[in-house]
Amino acid sequence: MEIITRRQRMSMVTRKLRREEAKTIGLVPTMGALHDGHLSLVREARRMCEVVIVSIFVNPTQFGPNEDYEKYPRDLTKDTTLLADYNVDYIFAPSVEEIYPKGFSTYVTVEGLSNQLEGAARPGHFRGVATVLTILFNIIRPDFAFFGQKDAQQTIVVKRLVRDLAFDTEIVVLPTVRETSGLALSSRNAYLNEEERRAAAVLYRALTRAEQAYINGERSARKLIEIVGAEVATEPRVRLDYVSVNDAETLEKLDKLEDQTALLSLAAYVGSTRLIDNVVLHPARQRVRSMAES
Structure with a gap:
């Protein structure tokens, strides 16, 4: 080398x-x-x-x-x-x-x-x-x-x-590599103390809760954002900067999700450290679930 x-x-x-x-x-x-x-x-x-x-x-x-x-x-x-x-x-x-x-x-x-x-x-x-x-x-x-x-x-x-x-x-x-808690690996995680690191796990937990709602049929971007916000609010050490639902190619902001792949993303402060994370919402996954239930 x-x-x-x-x-x-x-x-x-x-x-x-x-x-x-x-x-x-x-x-x-x-x-x-x-x-x-x-x-x-x-x-x-x-x-x-x-x-x-x-x-x-x-x-x-x-x-x-x-x-x-x-x-x-x-x-x-x-x-x-x-x-x-x-x-x-x-x-x-x-x-x-x-x-x-x-x-x-x-x-x-x-x-x-x-x-x-x-x-x-x-x-x-x-x-x-x-x-x-x-x-x-x-x-x-x-x-x-x-x-x-x-x-x-x-x-x-x-x-x-x-x-x-x-x-x-x-x-x-x-794909994003994560700790066992779900926290996305980032060089900025080095700034977190142990309590903050545990608190930061709420970010992925909030995203996956909204993702599950999407899989279950929720198509309102506002409601998905509310789900994320409500979950993050359970952790007092974390303060949201933004949550957004956008087209995964054009980044056009979405109000209602149709057949396009969407990006659900957030940024938040854990203590004084700013972290980002996201999940991709694939309409094909919802269709597979619907077929399995039919």
Whole structure:
């Protein structure tokens, strides 16, 4: 496993892999502080690709002025040790100056998808995400890039970015990895104390309660949102930021769910830590249940 810190070196390596060795390249973009959710992406990349690259870069442009960029957990030695067990070929761990050289002034915005949900709560966040991924995709030119469903809006934005800018990269989205309590794995979970971690389990419990109502036939977005809110309200340490029901491709806000796949998502503060989670509501699942009962 080689650790690369210079973009020119990373480009040279991947160019040789593509042109001279015709290798299939998989990229797992991360901000470090790796956990089992990241490692599930690495395992799938290893299964699908001949060469696996993990990028580790805490991207300043996706953090707002009052967010946690400076205190975001960073431990490259620990992350490297974890990845050594997964047969990763390269770690790309550039400095901020390598990604955004002096005078940098070009940014990428995926319009429409970027100003809702997390985009509304964190203005400029997805401009930072789209910009850094455009840079990484241009440096590495991966055949596949791997993301987790926990960051559902990010995956929707990235898929549109790849489509619109004609990147020759396939986006692979894998299921959210959770603790036994249901809490979605996140690097920000490190900020939670034990009481807060236990309290945070209410988020997935609330989502699954609404999902069950959907499976049972509930189609009112308002009622599904109310179910989530009522369950979260049972935990005093948790404060909802938003709950929303949106089309899972366009992020159009929905009032009534018909035959489209929908995204039920939320953001909440557990103590001072802001967490996100979601479930996808598939109409096919309701149809299967109805057929089984008929």
